[in-house]
Amino acid sequence: MNKIIPGYLAIALVWFSSHFGGGFASGRQIVAFYLNHDWTSIFMPAVSMFIMGICMYYSMVIAARFKVYDYSSWSKKLYGGIGFFAVPIYEILVNAVLLLATAVAFATGGTILTKLFGTSYMMNTFFIAAVIFVFTIYGSELVRKSAVVVSVMLIASMLLIYLPNIIHYFPKIVQNLKAIKSGEIAVSGSGSFADALWWGVKYGTLHCCAIGAYIVHAQVCPNKACLRKAIGIGILINCLIMYLTYFGILAFADQGIFKEAVPALFVVMHGQGGAWMTTLISVCIVVGAVSTGVALVFGTTNRLVVLFGRNLDEAEKVRKQRVHSMAASSILVVICWMVAQFGLIPLIGKGYGSMGWVTMILLTIPIVLRGLGLWRFSEDMAGKELCVEEAD
Template sequence: MKKIIPAHLAIAFVWFSSHFGGGFASGRQIVAFYLNHQWTSIFMPAVSMLIMGLSFYFSMVIAARFSVFDYSSWSRKLYGGIASFMAPLYELLFNTLLVLVTAVAFATGGSTITKAFGTSYILNTVVIAAIIFVLTIYGAELVRKSATIVSIILIACIFIIYVPNIVYFFPDIVSNFKAIKAGTIATGGSGTLLDSIWWAAKYGALQCCAIGAYIVHTQACPDKASLKKAAVVGFFINTGTMYLTYFGILAFADQGVLKEAVPSLFVVMHGVGGTWMTVLISLCIVIGAVSTGVALVYGTTNRLVNFMGRNMTAEQRTGKRAIHSICASAILVIACWIVAQLGLIPLIGKGYGNVGWVTLLVLTVPVLLRGFGLWRFPEDSAEKVLAE
């Protein structure tokens, strides 16, 4: 893999594969955070990913500088003197996101497989849980490899699904954009620039909440140059796929797609491709759900493994690491699976916006302040600001 895929590219794919979950694949997130707001939302996917990209880079530089590769140790370095209060708050926020997003992954993937093959929803979620469990117990290297493969598949699928529709329906995209700008197509937001910026910031911050899952991969390329490459490549991959989805859905804005539960499915059913693209988008949703679950569960598994071995010697921790990884992954996967069975998914979906603004205050702003040297601690004195 190192000869074919550089480490910085593999890390960028980890970011993409966790970002590209069931909610993104369905198109619902693009509608809720962008197309449901003023016409200036056309600029906002790039704004969201810029926020995420900077936070991604600064967070991994902190992890590399202080050799802290689980989110609990990392957060103590981030918050410094106020870590006793802020670190547990972030840990609570991250684990809330972990359970909610992974539960959504189970539910979305399970429902999609049920519609495609008519199999039992519970059985489907068990299969998805088993796949996530297997991928997470074999360590960070396998997660990066699987993320790379999954990302390439998903990017290819996104191109196959949306590019033909964008090309064919380009006049409709232009027409619908003008109609949204003129107000003849109702979106649902307040219709102000501030509203668009606020939702873009919340989406970027929502993605930042998952940074705790990426930190462990800093070990693959701990130097600033490689981390900067990972952030830049990740920015372009994520922003590009967001815009393909944005314009693909915009082509059908005059046909009521903004009110659809699964906008991407509406696109393939009414656009270029027909039946076989319906199968392809269903596959994307399932793969996206699994990839998100793997990235988030593994990030927390590393934290639990360290907790389980807290009273052991380094040699004992190494010897017990495999069994601790299996136990930690099993605990997390089962917890998320149970939540998915409780019927909480509608509440989870409504809570994403709230998680976004809370993360903006608790995590994103502190990371950016630290990164640009506007908030420093004594241990930083020997270093220049992270932005350099």
């Protein structure tokens, strides 16, 4: 794939397509974590992505340095001497994120398909489960290729949806930002910079939960220069789409859009464009939900494959890898599909904020300390360097 798409670009697009889930595509996360807080939230998408980018970089350095591409082996290198209690807690966190975020993907996608085609919710979620299963059994190469296609489609669609509205309503965007600053437009947060910063940090650390699903792709970036390109481009792409959504929704802040379940639909129904944009944003939400589900399920599938083959020799592991991948994906997809049938989106939404600060303590801080060389254990980090090849 590197002959067509450089490894660093593939990683950046996997990151974007995974981050761009149903909650992001719908605009609900942008409202909950940013727009419903102090006007200084305008700076916070960049803060969030910088935090996640730093953690992504250091995490992939560890993965490439020690050639540990499943999150269990990787976490043992991260936690070192405290791994005996930190690794099991981390595994619980990762699987909680997998369960909740993938259930959101199924539930959000199923609901949108019902609105579009009138088909049953259960049948829709079964279809989404089947798509995710197919993508996750054919390996990281297919996941990266699909991420490239999905990312290009989503970026083009979001530009088409939001850019005309931002240009047309720019004076109104400025006016609404001033109204939020003065208190004329009410927000649910405390209206302080500290509150806006706290929610921006929580968003960044929350999405660090999914790092275990990304590290498998470090295999296509065997050196630090390549990884720095991947993270730099990933930050730019994610920030671009986050700010398009932020300003697009801000244009309608005086019309009660913050209370809408799907703010993105409000934008296309009341802004520039036609009825076809409603279909386009609906498709984006479904595709975004599926892309997140694929990344998370595949990341955990890789962990289970290692577990299934723990007592086999290398030749037998290779021979049974496809069977183990299918078994692992089947187990994970079925469990997430069953959870989605309970309609847990409100419960999951409330849980996301708590997961943000839990991840900050358990994952973000240790990763940064390890990356900066402020936390070392004799058996792993000391004296080791990232195995390098020439940069792409």
